Amino acid sequence: MEFLIIAILVILAVGIFRYYRQRAYLKVLTEDEFVKGYRKAQLIDVREPQEFERGHILGARNIPVTQMKQRLIEMRKDKPVYLYCQSGSRSARAAHLLHKQGYQEIYQLKGGFKKWTGKIKTGKRF
Known part of the structure; x- marks a missing residue:
């Protein structure tokens, strides 16, 4: 029982640490804030190509998070990067990868594409 409590506390502590560390390099924007910049x-758009084809924000480029490491050459470090996926989890992973590669201005659409109006x-094809 003691081990289980300790394990839960460790998992919680790691989650909290990651959350606050991510807030230091990833700015989550409302749709209005996102549109302004x-x-x-x-x-x-870090979703898979078939998701992108079904609908995407006008002007977005599709670089799936699964291909991002291999396609970093397509992105500039001196310009802000605005990321989105369907709900926010994949764009958060992409932001982490970009941060580790030295990108400074990383923004994410709050709620992802499913909240986009x-x-x-x-x-x-559709």
Whole structure:
């Protein structure tokens, strides 16, 4: 029983630590805040290509989080990076990867694409 309590406390402590560390390099923006800045930035949709084709924010480039390490050359470190995925978890992973690679200005859409109410573009096949 003691071991279980200690394990739970350790897991909780690690989670809290990661949350606060992430807040130091990733700024989560409301849709209004996101709209104000993303046209001057690199707008990256980190979902898979088939999700991107079903609909994405106008002007976004698709660089899935699963391919991001191999495609870092496509992104500039001197420009802000605006990330989104379906709900926020994959864009948070992408932000962590970018931070480790030296990117400084990293922003995430709060609630992800499923909460987006602005203009979208869909693929030609749909």
